[in-house]
Amino acid sequence: MDTHTFFLYLLIILLAARLMGEIAVRLRAPSVIGELAAGVVLGPSLLGWLEPNEVLKLLAEIGIILLLFEVGLETDVRRLVNSGQKSLVVAIGGFFVPFALGFSLGYWIFDFSLLVSLFIGGTLTATSIGITVRVLSDLKRQQNKEGQIVLGAAVLDDVLGVVLLALLYEFSIGGGVSAVNAGKVLIFVGAFFILAPLAAKLISLLIGRFDAISEIPGLIPTSIVSLVLFFAWLAHAVGAPELLGGFAAGLALSRRFFLPFGIALHTDEAFAHRIEEQMRPIIHLFTPIFFVMVGLSLNLRAIDWSSPFIWSFSLLSFTVAVAGKYAGAFFIKESWKMRIIIGLAMVPRGEVGLIFAELGRVSGIFSNEVYAGMIIVITLTTLLPPFIIKWFYGRYGDRLQATVQG
Numbered sequence: 001m002d003t004h005t006f007f008l009y010l011l012i013i014l015l016a017a018r019l020m021g022e023i024a025v026r027l028r029a030p031s032v033i034g035e036l037a038a039g040v041v042l043g044p045s046l047l048g049w050l051e052p053n054e055v056l057k058l059l060a061e062i063g064i065i066l067l068l069f070e071v072g073l074e075t076d077v078r079r080l081v082n083s084g085q086k087s088l089v090v091a092i093g094g095f096f097v098p099f100a101l102g103f104s105l106g107y108w109i110f111d112f113s114l115l116v117s118l119f120i121g122g123t124l125t126a127t128s129i130g131i132t133v134r135v136l137s138d139l140k141r142q143q144n145k146e147g148q149i150v151l152g153a154a155v156l157d158d159v160l161g162v163v164l165l166a167l168l169y170e171f172s173i174g175g176g177v178s179a180v181n182a183g184k185v186l187i188f189v190g191a192f193f194i195l196a197p198l199a200a201k202l203i204s205l206l207i208g209r210f211d212a213i214s215e216i217p218g219l220i221p222t223s224i225v226s227l228v229l230f231f232a233w234l235a236h237a238v239g240a241p242e243l244l245g246g247f248a249a250g251l252a253l254s255r256r257f258f259l260p261f262g263i264a265l266h267t268d269e270a271f272a273h274r275i276e277e278q279m280r281p282i283i284h285l286f287t288p289i290f291f292v293m294v295g296l297s298l299n300l301r302a303i304d305w306s307s308p309f310i311w312s313f314s315l316l317s318f319t320v321a322v323a324g325k326y327a328g329a330f331f332i333k334e335s336w337k338m339r340i341i342i343g344l345a346m347v348p349r350g351e352v353g354l355i356f357a358e359l360g361r362v363s364g365i366f367s368n369e370v371y372a373g374m375i376i377v378i379t380l381t382t383l384l385p386p387f388i389i390k391w392f393y394g395r396y397g398d399r400l401q402a403t404v405q406g
Helices: 003-026 031-042 054-073 077-083 085-109 114-123 129-138 145-173 179-213 219-237 242-253 269-296 308-329 336-345 350-362 368-405
Strands: none
Touching (some): 003 031, 003 054, 003 269, 031 269, 031 368, 054 219, 054 242, 054 269, 054 350, 085 145, 114 145, 114 368, 129 145, 129 336, 129 368, 145 179, 145 242, 145 336, 145 350, 179 242, 179 269, 219 269, 308 336, 308 368, 350 368
16 A cells, blocks of 8 residues: 555544544444444445555554553452442353353354354453443442442453453464363463563553653653553463453553552552543544444445344344343342343443454454344444433432432
8 A cells, every 4th residue: 555545544534433433422322333333434335435454454453452451541440349249240140141142142043163152252241341431420320339330340341351352362363262272371361460460560660750850751651652562562472362461551550450469569649640641642543443444344235134144143142242231230139220220231342342343353253244243233232221321310210319228
């Protein structure tokens, strides 16, 4: 690709992502839906102006690593600890039930291979903590009992999801599913999660010291991006996906993260806040490129819409995705209204589900039809719950509050 053509492509992607994202937000939908729609419009599904190429794929890869860095940065481990047993039950039920149902759907009903079925189950486990936080915050329910349970559960779902992603990544590149591959990944990921945050925390302390004496602006974003890229390379070197490095770096640099290794590593709240502030523009520049690329990779014209498969697969996957998340909520002892709202808040797949689906496509695991079905499910589970949650609180909010107080 010529340099000037690349510049034009990038210009179109950034402007379209911003425009469609703004439209989505004005319509009370998550911005990720607009960015995904921008890729569908620009790609072979509609206008056919753009198509994925290696340079754009590389930028999208940086976007996905920075996206997982942001997920780690916003992960509040203390929230999971403080929210207690109910969050644990909701998270475990809402992770393993959709995975088991999704796997069974692929393997037993649609007769897919073991690996394809595992990827379908993995895609249906995701919960988008970003979308959930935004909806609960808009309704001023973030600090309520149900809000604390949901956000605590979503934290654990994120961690479990990243571990599962590492396993599926190894299966996709390591020649299939085996106990040896799984054991190797779990050992590497466990060691990485223990050592990487400790190393990142120590490095961040050095960055903070240098930032205090540096006379050149831009030390924090330069250093943090370098740290994220280093951990992405390190994750790949130990056999895990690069995005695991981004998540571990974000987790360690979060002002809400704590280490059980001694009081010398307490987080400097002001410095952590500066990291968030200075990294956010960079994250918001690259992550839309990933979502647009997902839309570009989806060729809706190549799908036989008259085939019963795409409709039955999408409908059953959507049913499994919703029912699976509700399973965790119905395991806890609360009023039925409380359990409904908790289950509903756990449904949005958002960016995390797209990461699973895209890994399945890039690895050649998902066919175009299966990939399209997964994107349809992710879109519906991301788009519908925020509206239903707002309606439910409008209708039952007072009674829900009275139940909690009683």
